[in-house]
Amino acid sequence: MSLTTEEIANINYLVIILIMNLIGVFYFYFSPARRAIELKPSVDCFMIMFALIAAAFVMFAARIFIPDWLSLTLANGLFLLSAYYARRGFIYRSGGSQPTLEKSKIIWINIVLLTIVNTGIFYLYIDNFAIRATITSVNIAIVFYSCIAKIPKNLILKTDGEKVVQFAVYTTVLFTPASAIFYWFEQSFFVYMSTLMFTQAIAVTGLIGAFLTLLMSDLIEEHYHKSVIDPLTGVYNRRFFEEKALKVIGFTQKSQHGIIMVDIDNFKDINDTFGHAVGDEVLVKFAKIVSTIVRDSDIVTRFGGEEFVILQASASIIETQKLAERLCDEVSKCSIQTQAGNLTITASFGVSSLSGPSQLKTSLKMADDAMYDAKKGGKNRVVVRDL
Ligand SMILES: Nc1nc2c(ncn2[C@@H]2O[C@H](COP(=O)(O)OP(=O)(O)OP(=O)(O)O)[C@@H](O)[C@H]2O)c(=O)[nH]1
Known part of the structure; x- marks a missing residue:
């Protein structure tokens, strides 16, 4: 099978983003924060988030082998799920409990609606990539945006790790729809791809770095807390x-x-x-x-x-x-x-x-x-x- 230049460029781009996300998964899996019982559930959520982003990019690349609509729908669903995992990780981290994803109606309604929008309306009536990509990325950005309020455990005393993650999530919220919106003005494949790579690379590296900083700062806080609390009485x-x-x-x-x-x-x-x-x-x-x-x-x-x-x-x-x-x-x-x-x-x-x-x-x-x-x-x- 011989691939076109565009397909090779597409694969190159996706392999880079895929590797970056897998590096994120690797770091989280071996993170010392995963050994801390209190932190493990949220670390696992963040690890799954990067694994889902990686899987979403694989699905995006799969369009060379599977129909476009299926590739886009799977990619979008996985991206959306990744944003929900980030949200869930933050909620766990601040001591809250959230119904498991499988039981969360809002998440499934959102994913089903997006799937209908992608496969049904747009595939049958207005198969316009720019509109579809914009709607999808704006939706993902909204879910990421909803995470921001869940990040600080204490609104007045934010830790340095929390501030760094808030900044990285804001960047992701701005950058995720940026490349899709850019496509409205410049529809050259290579320009679009390089913009996509630029924005996604910044968002992914920003998120990996910020999340690892957050886990390190949580670990330090936890050790300090343990070192100053009497284990019997809690004072x-x-x-x-x-x-x-x-x-x-x-x-x-x-x-x-x-x-x-x-x-x-x-x-x-x-x-x-x-x-x-x-x-x-x-x-x-x-x-x-x-x-x-x-x-x-x-x-x-x-x-x-x-x-x-x-x-x-x-x-x-x-x-x-x-x-x-x-x-x-x-x-x-x-x-x-x-x-x-x-x-x-x-x-x-x-x-x-x-x-x-x-x-x-x-x-x-x-x-x-x-x-x-x-x-x-x-x-x-x-x-x-x-x-
Ligand atoms: N159960 C328990 N006992 C402890 C702990 N730490 C110290 N103790 C005991 O506390 C007791 C202190 O006794 P004393 O200092 O003689 O004082 P007291 O019996 O309270 O007498 P007064 O101070 O004169 O009222 C000792 O029997 C210690 O063994 C602990 O963590 N748990």
């Missing part, structure tokens, strides 16, 4: 406190901040009487009670064992004392459900304050001394020691 650990406290206090040098040191009373007895597992249950519940009472801006940390520290940013010593008294009251009133039955506990609180990073160590020591005074004074109480 921050001492390392986070020391880093974050200095930042918070340094940021607002002039205002006053409160420190509360808390220690559960007679915790050893709970362990000795009911066992370590029940002791753990008590620690988890205690951390939950404290976390639900404090403000969102307060930092609750487990300093070690049954000792917790709360940093109340921008608060007077009176406010911090009031918080400690409320915590003391709520903890003693709470009945904690454990495998050994319902238990009640009490805790001792030491309160101090500080107004600059240099006072952190002294203030912690004072809160600690105050907490020991509370223990000595009979436990289940709050003692304040101001600088």
Whole structure:
């Protein structure tokens, strides 16, 4: 079989784009982010997205062997599905769950409609490549555009990876229909093909680079998160406190901040009487009670064992004392459900304050001394020691 120059150019173009997408699949398959359980579902969606784009280009090239309408319909359906996979990956990533693609009516209606438009109306009545390609690419661009809002997990604090992906998706939204629209003005095959290659190459390389950046930044965020969270209670650990406290206090040098040191009373007895597992249950519940009472801006940390520290940013010593008294009251009133039955506990609180990073160590020591005074004074109480 001898191929025409146009067919060879067509195949060359498609092979390049195909290889680029397969490189994307390769990188995602071996990405370290795939080893992280929380990230795997979204990494798989992104990997499938590039595999579908690659398959779509294969179908586009297949027009040399199969009818035009079939080649275009398959290519368009696969492109559309790839955009949905990107969307699905972002939704998973932000903790949402989405019905599986097979069950999503919107996706199937969209794909069926597009297939009807391609094969039926245009093939039978207006078989105009420019119109068909424009409608298809605009549709794909709309689905990609709908992904943008799903990218950031937190709208105010976007990660660098999220910003890079948003930029790449915007570029894809602009570039996908660009070559089809260009065809309206310049219908030379070679000019069209080179424009297509130019726009698709930019979109695909942009997407691969941006998605890999996103996964790397997610991985770093996840490791950092794990390194500063106490695995038992879910509150921050001492390392986070020391880093974050200095930042918070340094940021607002002039205002006053409160420190509360808390220690559960007679915790050893709970362990000795009911066992370590029940002791753990008590620690988890205690951390939950404290976390639900404090403000969102307060930092609750487990300093070690049954000792917790709360940093109340921008608060007077009176406010911090009031918080400690409320915590003391709520903890003693709470009945904690454990495998050994319902238990009640009490805790001792030491309160101090500080107004600059240099006072952190002294203030912690004072809160600690105050907490020991509370223990000595009979436990289940709050003692304040101001600088
Ligand atoms: N279950 C459990 N126990 C822990 C953990 N970390 C430390 N502990 C126990 O916490 C207990 C702390 O006991 P102590 O420091 O003697 O204090 P206490 O019994 O609370 O007595 P007071 O502080 O005087 O009220 C020890 O028995 C530790 O083994 C933990 O992660 N889980």
